[in-house]
Amino acid sequence: MDNNQNVSNANKRFKVNKNTIIEFLIDNSLYIFIIAAIIAIQIISPMFLSIPSIINIISLSAANLPLALGIAGCIILTGTDLSAGRIVGVVACVSASLLQSTGYANKMFPDLNTMSVYTVFIIALAIGGIVGLINGFCTAKFHLHPFIVTLSTQLIVYGFLLMYLMIGNNNGQSISGLDSSFTNLITGSILSIGETAIPNFVWFSIIITALMWFIWNKTKFGKNMFAVGSNPDAANVSGVNVTRTIIYVFTLAGILYGVTGFIEAARIGSNSAATGLNYELDAIAACVIGGVSFVGGIGKIRGVIIGVVLLRIIFVGLTFLGIDANMQYVIKGLIILIACAIDMRKYLVKK
Amino acid sequence: MKKIITGILSIMLLLNLAGCGNGKSGGAHVFYYTYSDTYISNVRAKLGDSFNKMDISYHDYDSNGNQTTQTEQVQTAITKGAKALVVNVVNTGSDDAASGIITQATKADIPVIFFNREVSDKVVNSYKNCVFVGTDAKEAGHMQGEMIGEYLLNNYDKTDLNGDGKISYILFKGEEGNNEAIYRTQFAVEDANNILVNAGKPELEFYDISNPNKYLVDKNGQWSAAAANEYMSTALTSFNDANNNMIELVICNNDGMAEGAITALSSVGYNTGSKKMIPVFGVDATDAAVELIKNNRMTGTIKQDANLMAETIAVITSNALNGKDLLDNIDKTYIDKGVAKVRIPYSKYLGQ
Numbered sequence: 001m002d003n004n005q006n007v008s009n010a011n012k013r014f015k016v017n018k019n020t021i022i023e024f025l026i027d028n029s030l031y032i033f034i035i036a037a038i039i040a041i042q043i044i045s046p047m048f049l050s051i052p053s054i055i056n057i058i059s060l061s062a063a064n065l066p067l068a069l070g071i072a073g074c075i076i077l078t079g080t081d082l083s084a085g086r087i088v089g090v091v092a093c094v095s096a097s098l099l100q101s102t103g104y105a106n107k108m109f110p111d112l113n114t115m116s117v118y119t120v121f122i123i124a125l126a127i128g129g130i131v132g133l134i135n136g137f138c139t140a141k142f143h144l145h146p147f148i149v150t151l152s153t154q155l156i157v158y159g160f161l162l163m164y165l166m167i168g169n170n171n172g173q174s175i176s177g178l179d180s181s182f183t184n185l186i187t188g189s190i191l192s193i194g195e196t197a198i199p200n201f202v203w204f205s206i207i208i209t210a211l212m213w214f215i216w217n218k219t220k221f222g223k224n225m226f227a228v229g230s231n232p233d234a235a236n237v238s239g240v241n242v243t244r245t246i247i248y249v250f251t252l253a254g255i256l257y258g259v260t261g262f263i264e265a266a267r268i269g270s271n272s273a274a275t276g277l278n279y280e281l282d283a284i285a286a287c288v289i290g291g292v293s294f295v296g297g298i299g300k301i302r303g304v305i306i307g308v309v310l311l312r313i314i315f316v317g318l319t320f321l322g323i324d325a326n327m328q329y330v331i332k333g334l335i336i337l338i339a340c341a342i343d344m345r346k347y348l349v350k351k
Numbered sequence: 352m353k354k355i356i357t358g359i360l361s362i363m364l365l366l367n368l369a370g371c372g373n374g375k376s377g378g379a380h381v382f383y384y385t386y387s388d389t390y391i392s393n394v395r396a397k398l399g400d401s402f403n404k405m406d407i408s409y410h411d412y413d414s415n416g417n418q419t420t421q422t423e424q425v426q427t428a429i430t431k432g433a434k435a436l437v438v439n440v441v442n443t444g445s446d447d448a449a450s451g452i453i454t455q456a457t458k459a460d461i462p463v464i465f466f467n468r469e470v471s472d473k474v475v476n477s478y479k480n481c482v483f484v485g486t487d488a489k490e491a492g493h494m495q496g497e498m499i500g501e502y503l504l505n506n507y508d509k510t511d512l513n514g515d516g517k518i519s520y521i522l523f524k525g526e527e528g529n530n531e532a533i534y535r536t537q538f539a540v541e542d543a544n545n546i547l548v549n550a551g552k553p554e555l556e557f558y559d560i561s562n563p564n565k566y567l568v569d570k571n572g573q574w575s576a577a578a579a580n581e582y583m584s585t586a587l588t589s590f591n592d593a594n595n596n597m598i599e600l601v602i603c604n605n606d607g608m609a610e611g612a613i614t615a616l617s618s619v620g621y622n623t624g625s626k627k628m629i630p631v632f633g634v635d636a637t638d639a640a641v642e643l644i645k646n647n648r649m650t651g652t653i654k655q656d657a658n659l660m661a662e663t664i665a666v667i668t669s670n671a672l673n674g675k676d677l678l679d680n681i682d683k684t685y686i687d688k689g690v691a692k693v694r695i696p697y698s699k700y701l702g703q
Contacts, residue, residue, distance in 0.1 A: 047589030106638035172392020269614035273387030322562030
């Protein structure tokens with residue numbers, strides 16, 4: 001065993017010495033590509049790196065970051081979470097319906113006074129957390145693959161969402177007319193750079209990211225999560241409660257979807273059954289681009305942030321360049337594929 | 352233990368199924384292309400009310416945007432003994448889906464009422480017990496274009512923020528490959544341009560000359576507020592007052608997208624209900640849009656009358672169930688010549 005390790009290490013060192021530059025270029029080709037792309041876009045469309053545009057990229061990223069951080073935990077457990085987008089949808093619609101301004105003509109619950117934003121925030125977290133708890137419980141207790149569990153909860157949550165939209169005097173319409181206490185809290189601004197206001201949800205997102213960094217890196221739970229992700233049997237033998245860790249990871253993810261849904265409700269201002277659709281796919285893509293690996297036990301907060309921001313740069317950049325939507329799919333697909341191939345390559349070399 | 356639990360669960364499931372069935376196998380079976388569409392949900396609620404009022408038993412299906420699902424649902428409904436099929440067909444790109452449904456219905460001799468999503472004249476004419484209730488897809492686009500043109504003529508200088516004599520616009524398209532979206536995208540601009548040119552004004556100019564499509568499309572095909580919101584806030588970063596190239600007009604394929612655009616505009620201080628406002632136009636006249644127009648945050652929309660649509664479908668269904676001619680008691684001015692297609696008229700809505 002030791003011998004093998006030494007041989008492979010020696011091989012690796014030899015290879016690295018021989019092809020250092022090529023290795024470096026391949027390993028970092030994604031970053032090189034991004035920098036090249038940014039420069040190219042900037043040359044063609046000089047407003048790309050203006051302050052308003054950068055703040056726009058940051059705020060679009062911030063809106064998706066909590067969701068991606070939640071899903072990243074599931075991916076580290078070699079799982080996934082297909083229910084994320086629908087949880088965002090249901091939380092957004094429930095939050096919006098409870099926070100419509102009093103006297104709004106098409107209020108879903110006309111007799112309901114606008115509730116306190118903070119109460120609704122707790123409700124949002126609770127809804128997300130409960131669905132996450134169910135995901136985690138079924139995954140851990142019944143030894144089901146999260147793909148199957150979350151596929152089921154995705155459908156169940158969507159069903160409840162459709163039912164929810166038909167109650168009151170809403171008739172399936174989109175929910176808007178939000179109270180200013182809600183929109184001010186989320187999309188209002190306490191800080192502007194130049195003329196451009198930074199929406200408050202950017203700060204929320206930063207706080208959550210810091211919190212998640214702490215949880216992943218500094219707590220016992222975080223370490224357990226990585227241990228279970230890389231090898232559940234080994235983790236079990238060394239005294240980690242695997243079941244509880246899985247349940248916690250999914251519940252935490254659910255709570256983060258709750259945050260995303262709450263922010264989304266005010267950010268978009270119009271909430272319907274389509275809210276949140278396919279959000280999980282973008283988030284999963286962001287995670288894998290950022291090096292959170294489906295192999296399990298591998299991933300960094302930094303990577304998730306890079307992945308989310310990169311996808312947003314692609315979106316904004318291609319919009320700036322006026323590139324056809326059909327082509328955007330192709331480009332996005334290629335980037336995900338290449339990023340993952342490079343990532344896997346690094347991992348195989350290590351092995 | 353396990354066996355007991357399984358047993359209890361299966362009994363519950365059976366009871367549940369029986370509960371769903373309601374014992375109503377006949378009556379009208381209504382197939383919606385997707386429950387997630389806001390306008391269609393509104394029609395669904397209103398149609399349910401109309402059926403209840405007329406004492407018609409009915410059963411709703413969600414095809415969830417999938418033609419295979421819908422075709423299988425129709426098959427099942429026929430075997431269950433449906434007396435009328437009310438179909439909001441999923442695939443409108445070709446005749447195959449609709450004529451497949453007609454073939455099944457013809458065998459079982461059940462009337463078919465297509466609605467909202469258009470089927471071709473050939474399909475409707477292929478079966479004597481078939482009608483289509485919908486709108487004229489082009490009409491919404493033409494009407495929106497006319498509304499925009501007229502609005503601009505009356506408010507040209509106010510709208511032309513940078514005073515360069517031209518109006519720059521942004522346009523949000525709901526999805527690719529959908530006729531309604533295509534016509535609205537095309538005619539909203541063409542018709543507005545006609546009116547402007549006739550009055551000696553220059554044509555509208557797309558805000559971003561590097562975009563050859565002259566529209567931005569929801570890539571998920573959901574006509575969603577979120578897509579419009581993200582495009583709008585991105586566009587506003589380089590096209591704004593500070594650069595003296597502010598977007599001066601917002602045209603949306605539907606009201607949901609208009610709402611998303613307005614949210615983005617209000618984050619930079621526009622369309623908050625004060626005088627500082629970019630004209631925003633949508634289609635559908637959803638409750639939310641009507642409210643926005645009332646609060647002076649949106650300019651106009653095209654009303655697609657869900658109520659009248661639902662009532663018309665209910666009347667035709669009742670005719671079908673009572674063996675009358677399908678188009679009895681329907682306003683003759685709404686009916687196309689030579690084909691059994693009922694067109695519910697659109698109307699402009701600029702607030703009361």
